[in-house]
Amino acid sequence: MIIDCHGHYTTVPTAHTRWRADQLAALLAGAATPSYPDVSDDEIRTSVEENQLRLLRERGADLTLFSPRASAMAHHEGDLPANVAWARACNDLIARVVEMFPEHFAGGCQLPQTPGGRLDEAIAELRRCAGLGFVGLNLNPDPSGGHFTAPPLTDPYWFPLYEAMCELDMPAMVHVSASCNPAMHATGASYLAADTVVFMQLLQGNLFATFPELRLVIPHGGGAVPYHWGRYRGLADMLGKPSLDTHLMRNVFFDTCVYHQPGIDLLLSVIDHDNVLFGSEMVGAVRGIDPTTGHYFDDTLRYVDHYADVAGLTAAGREQLLSGNARRVYPRLDRILRDQGR
Amino acid sequence: MIIDCHGHYTTVPTAHTRWRADQLAALLAGAATPSYPDVSDDEIRTSVEENQLRLLRERGADLTLFSPRASAMAHHEGDLPANVAWARACNDLIARVVEMFPEHFAGGCQLPQTPGGRLDEAIAELRRCAGLGFVGLNLNPDPSGGHFTAPPLTDPYWFPLYEAMCELDMPAMVHVSASCNPAMHATGASYLAADTVVFMQLLQGNLFATFPELRLVIPHGGGAVPYHWGRYRGLADMLGKPSLDTHLMRNVFFDTCVYHQPGIDLLLSVIDHDNVLFGSEMVGAVRGIDPTTGHYFDDTLRYVDHYADVAGLTAAGREQLLSGNARRVYPRLDRILRDQGR
Numbered sequence: 293m294i295i296d297c298h299g300h301y302t303t304v305p306t307a308h309t310r311w312r313a314d315q316l317a318a319l320l321a322g323a324a325t326p327s328y329p330d331v332s333d334d335e336i337r338t339s340v341e342e343n344q345l346r347l348l349r350e351r352g353a354d355l356t357l358f359s360p361r362a363s364a365m366a367h368h369e370g371d372l373p374a375n376v377a378w379a380r381a382c383n384d385l386i387a388r389v390v391e392m393f394p395e396h397f398a399g400g401c402q403l404p405q406t407p408g409g410r411l412d413e414a415i416a417e418l419r420r421c422a423g424l425g426f427v428g429l430n431l432n433p434d435p436s437g438g439h440f441t442a443p444p445l446t447d448p449y450w451f452p453l454y455e456a457m458c459e460l461d462m463p464a465m466v467h468v469s470a471s472c473n474p475a476m477h478a479t480g481a482s483y484l485a486a487d488t489v490v491f492m493q494l495l496q497g498n499l500f501a502t503f504p505e506l507r508l509v510i511p512h513g514g515g516a517v518p519y520h521w522g523r524y525r526g527l528a529d530m531l532g533k534p535s536l537d538t539h540l541m542r543n544v545f546f547d548t549c550v551y552h553q554p555g556i557d558l559l560l561s562v563i564d565h566d567n568v569l570f571g572s573e574m575v576g577a578v579r580g581i582d583p584t585t586g587h588y589f590d591d592t593l594r595y596v597d598h599y600a601d602v603a604g605l606t607a608a609g610r611e612q613l614l615s616g617n618a619r620r621v622y623p624r625l626d627r628i629l630r631d632q633g634r
Numbered sequence: 635m636i637i638d639c640h641g642h643y644t645t646v647p648t649a650h651t652r653w654r655a656d657q658l659a660a661l662l663a664g665a666a667t668p669s670y671p672d673v674s675d676d677e678i679r680t681s682v683e684e685n686q687l688r689l690l691r692e693r694g695a696d697l698t699l700f701s702p703r704a705s706a707m708a709h710h711e712g713d714l715p716a717n718v719a720w721a722r723a724c725n726d727l728i729a730r731v732v733e734m735f736p737e738h739f740a741g742g743c744q745l746p747q748t749p750g751g752r753l754d755e756a757i758a759e760l761r762r763c764a765g766l767g768f769v770g771l772n773l774n775p776d777p778s779g780g781h782f783t784a785p786p787l788t789d790p791y792w793f794p795l796y797e798a799m800c801e802l803d804m805p806a807m808v809h810v811s812a813s814c815n816p817a818m819h820a821t822g823a824s825y826l827a828a829d830t831v832v833f834m835q836l837l838q839g840n841l842f843a844t845f846p847e848l849r850l851v852i853p854h855g856g857g858a859v860p861y862h863w864g865r866y867r868g869l870a871d872m873l874g875k876p877s878l879d880t881h882l883m884r885n886v887f888f889d890t891c892v893y894h895q896p897g898i899d900l901l902l903s904v905i906d907h908d909n910v911l912f913g914s915e916m917v918g919a920v921r922g923i924d925p926t927t928g929h930y931f932d933d934t935l936r937y938v939d940h941y942a943d944v945a946g947l948t949a950a951g952r953e954q955l956l957s958g959n960a961r962r963v964y965p966r967l968d969r970i971l972r973d974q975g976r
Contacts, residue, residue: 434817439781444817475776475786480834480869484858485827492822512865516826516858522894523854526920526931527822552864558900578868589868 293611293634294593295618295625296348298465298511298547298571299356299397301386303343305335308385312364312378319374328381336388343575345396351572351593357618357625358386359400359430363478365469367405368437376413379404383417387424395632398625399426400465403453405435407442411449415456422460427624429457431464431508433490438473438482445490445508446497454503461623463507465547466490479577487515491544495528495536500543507543507621509569513550513559521562537564545621547571548592548613551578556595560603560613569621570596570614635953635976636935637960637967638690640807640853640889640913641698641739643728645685647677650727654706654720661716670723678730685917687738693914693935699960699967700728701742701772705820707811709747710779718755721746725759729766737974740967741768742807745795749778753791757798764802769966771799773806773850775832780815780824787832787850788839796845803965805849807889808832821919829857833886837870837878842885849885849963851911855892855901863904879906887963889913890934890955893920898937902945902955911963912938912956 307329314326348356360382367375379402386399401421403414418429431453434440443449445466457464468486471478476485487510500506510517517524525536533539545567550556560568571592578589587594593614600610619626649671656668690698702724709717725743732739743763745756760771773795776782785791787808799806810828813820818827829852842848852859859866867878875881887909892898902910913934920931929936935956942952961968 439783440815440817441781442817473782475782475784475835476831477834477838480837480866481831484830484862484865488826488830488858489818489823492819493817495822496819513861516830516861519855519858519861519897519900520826520892522892522897522924522931523826523920524822525924526893526922529922530920550862550864551868552904554900554904555861555864558861558896562894562896578865578872580868580871582864582867589864 293615294353295570295615296353296356296572296574297509297569297618298549298573299344299358300361300573300576301358301389302361302575303339304361304385305331305339307331308381309364311381315374315378316369319370325374325377331385333388333392336385337392340389340393345393347574348396351591353593355396355398357400357428357622358389358397359465360386360402362430362467363470365402365430365432366437367432367435367469368407368472370406372404372406372409372413375406376404376417379417383421383424383426390425398628399424400428400430401426402430403432405432407436411453415453418453418456418460418462422462425628426462427622427628428462429464430467432468433466434468434482434486437469438471438476440489444493444497446493446499454506458503458505463509463621465509465511467511483512483577484515487512488517491515491517491524494540494544495524495533496531500540507545509545509547509621511547511549511571511573513548513555514546514563518546518559518562541567545569545617548596549573549590550592550595551589552582553595553598556592557599560599565609565612566617568613569617635957636695637912637957638695638698638914638916639851639911639960640891640915641686641700642703642915642918643700643731644703644917645681646703646727647673647681649673650723651706653723657716657720658711661712667716667719673727675730675734678727679734682731682735687735689916690738693933695935697738697740699742699770699964700731700739701807702728702744704772704809705812707744707772707774708779709774709777709811710749710814712748714746714748714751714755717748718746718759721759725763725766725768732767740970741766742770742772743768744772745774747774747777749783753795757795760795760798760802760804764804767970768804769964769970770804771806772809774810775808776810776824776828779811780813780818782831786835786839788835788841796848800845800847805851805963807851807853809853825854825919826857829854830859833857833859833866836882836886837866837875838873842882849887851887851889851963853889853891853913853915855890855897856888856905860888860901860904883909887911887959890938891915891932892934892937893931894924895937895940898934899941902941907951907954908959910955911959
């Protein structure tokens with residue numbers, strides 16, 4: 293079985309996206325929030341069948357852990373009530389996709405965050421989504437949109453959310469959103485910077501002593517971290533921290549959203565396979581075909597398969613990377629799959 | 635011959651460091667700036683001989699491109715006059731080291747930058763240092779110290795500096811300083827984030843059409859970039875840019891400050907060898923010994939040598955990585971070496 297731990301609903305019906313623009317415009321103008329539009333089942337079905345589901349089938353994967361479009365979370369826009377309404381609307385769409393295609397999608401939710409704002413509403417939305425059957429969440433470590441003004445993830449500011457995550461047994465993918473910083477492109481800069489910055493925050497702290505059950509997935513192959521694994525091992529040593537395997541790697545996981553063979557080879561040769569979850573970010577940041585291979589850049593299953601062939605991974609070793617780790621890290625997903633007889 | 639393109643004077647005599655603290659304290663108190671202390675030749679000689687020069691010899695390298703301690707530039711502290719005085723003091727120390735050990739060190743200068751401040755003084759200090767025999771400079775793309783508030787490096791704000799660099803034929807290492815952002819550790823987060831962010835700024839723009847002679851060295855192995863080379867090739871395609879080899883890689887170079895074998899292997903298997911300069915950042919961010927190898931993490935010559943052995947590089951291929959590229963990218967360094975008969 294093949295589970296893609298990282299997919300966003302980047303192909304939403306336009307009425308949904310337009311509503312967010314109208315909502316923000318109304319907020320700025322001091323006008324009433326427009327009512328949320330009707331989005332038909334057919335529109336949703338088509339938007340998924342022609343895109344994520346088609347590619348999932350073509351590439352041979354079974355299920356995607358599906359969450360709202362990351363760049364559209366835009367926690368730096370809107371106020372808290374607006375972002376609560378936006379998160380609910382986004383998550384409700386995901387719930388409808390999952391209800392339509394329960395064998396192919398499981399839900400990850402967006403939280404209503406704001407820069408410096410309280411997390412009560414985020415926790416309430418997480419609980420609501422848990423009730424809807426979601427299995428994970430996306431946590432934005434930089435709601436400022438590219439200015440990195442939030443406290444580090446080891447700060448007690450985040451602890452109430454972690455308590456809810458542990459209680460609900462839901463891991464977070466640590467994922468930033470769009471950038472409003474002209475110096476920082478979203479998918480080419482802020483995403484990878486945040487992945488790297490967050491890992492160092494965790495290294496400096498001792499968060500998992502307080503929350504031993506907390507699990508965080510750092511996407512995009514862990515940013516710069518596996519490439520600089522020696523640097524991080526050395527920094528842990530200089531800062532008097534335990535070795536990374538006990539200090540962080542019982543609780544931190546990387547996905548395989550790295551879009552060329554040498555990157556995947558490095559990831560899988562450096563990072564323990566217990567800590568790597570198959571993911572593609574499809575349809576996402578990079579949508580073209582690599583002229584050097586003739587295949588989609590984000591068809592990461594090819595890279596993982598090729599690594600597995602060359603490294604001589606056993607069937608069990610492949611299964612661990614492609615679905616076993618996801619089922620272990622996301623226990624609610626595992627329960628859904630077992631209920632489906634998978 | 636082996637040239638390390640990336641070394642900082644991290645072991646300066648304490649009187650020098652104390653003076654900066656006193657200078658900043660006086661600035662805050664509205665008091666007169668204390669006079670710069672006497673730093674004897676013996677203190678300088680000892681601080682270098684026992685550290686960088688000792689390690690240079692032990693590891694078998696010949697010359698380091700030596701610049702002031704990057705984390706101490708601290709452009710977010712002080713005002714413009716204070717930072718002018720600090721840059722002059724730091725650069726004068728470098729000049730003294732180079733004068734003492736002309737066969738082992740060449741100078742890279744620190745610029746007096748401030749967040750949002752004009753660049754006239756930076757250009758004046760660059761010209762002064764060119765007159766002192768410096769061969770390159772460190773350009774801080776984030777003088778805010780971890781908040782990334784500066785315009786992207788493709789913004790005309792930077793153009794007068796680029797004009798001076800081209801006129802003087804001096805390349806810049808793009809290197810941030812300390813972080814005053816509690817979410818962003820300097821050497822473990824801000825450094826690698828900046829390297830990555832800057833590459834994407836360059837990818838989005840078309841800077842080298844305006845400055846075809848401008849050369850930028852992105853340190854720390856290019857941040858996350860080589861690991862995510864497929865992502866960047868794909869983003870260039872999505873943004874309608876030319877392929878990276880013509881768009882950026884005539885002007886952008888990465889050093890080898892990546893502290894484990896798999897990272898160096900990836901760098902050298904992905905990036906054209908014309909674009910990689912040997913560097914170690916020694917004595918710098920990571921000072922310990924890797925328990926898995928028994929050698930210093932930052933003894934990057936071992937990794938490059940091992941790659942060269944396995945890949946079967948010719949003597950010319952090794953020379954290119956270990957000194958040829960540095961001599962080509964830093965023409966003033968090449969002239970000094972030729973004058974020395976090297």
